[in-house]
Amino acid sequence: xxxxEERRLPVGNFIAKMLMLCIGISFxxxxxxQESIGGRVLDEQKQGLDAAVVMLVTLxxxxxxxxxxxxxxxxxxxxxxxxxxxxxIRTLGYKEIKKNITITGPTAIPxxxxxxxxxxxxxxxxxxRKSRPMTxxxxxxxxxxxxxxYLTDIGNALEVLKHSPGVSVNNKGEISLASLGGTAIYxxxxxxx
Numbered sequence: 001x002x003x004x005e006e007r008r009l010p011v012g013n014f015i016a017k018m019l020m021l022c023i024g025i026s027f028x029x030x031x032x033x034q035e036s037i038g039g040r041v042l043d044e045q046k047q048g049l050d051a052a053v054v055m056l057v058t059l060x061x062x063x064x065x066x067x068x069x070x071x072x073x074x075x076x077x078x079x080x081x082x083x084x085x086x087x088x089i090r091t092l093g094y095k096e097i098k099k100n101i102t103i104t105g106p107t108a109i110p111x112x113x114x115x116x117x118x119x120x121x122x123x124x125x126x127x128x129r130k131s132r133p134m135t136x137x138x139x140x141x142x143x144x145x146x147x148x149x150y151l152t153d154i155g156n157a158l159e160v161l162k163h164s165p166g167v168s169v170n171n172k173g174e175i176s177l178a179s180l181g182g183t184a185i186y187x188x189x190x191x192x193x
Contacts, residue, residue, distance in 0.1 A: 036077040039109030041070050041089055048074025049114060052091035059084040059100070080106055093117060 041052045054076045056066040066078045080103065087099045087109070094114035101109065146152055146160055154160055162169045168176045 035080050035106055037080055037103060037107045038077045039112060041074045041112050043114060049091055052089055055088040057086040059086055
């Protein structure tokens, strides 16, 4: 064997190994695609509902084990779990649907049609408040005007800060502002109506 032939063999082995790897991955993907629970969620005009939430709940324990959302055509796929389940489907503007299903292997669920959720209101009263800017800035200070804003109905001062622009409050109650340098927070409480 010449030096040239000896050098070519490892490259040939490498190509053969890569080819076998690609075949193995394709096979695994096709098996995985076949090992699923699938279906389609449609509206009253038989159009696929995008972003409907599909949940698989164990029975009788009522434990959520899988969740997914539908694609733009209303299709969904969940991994196979064997047993008795409750399939719950929710999306905004439609009534929630629940179906008892038994899964013994890969399953194609028949099309699921959702009904519009019609909500009728009796009387609606709109009340306007005189508005002023919620935040103002002067001399490097940011003022948050809570009075006569949506922040008045939130609760305590910490909750108001959580919902204020440019302010972050973590789970420990630590407050930080989106600004450079040191910051200080002053709370001025006025009971004027």
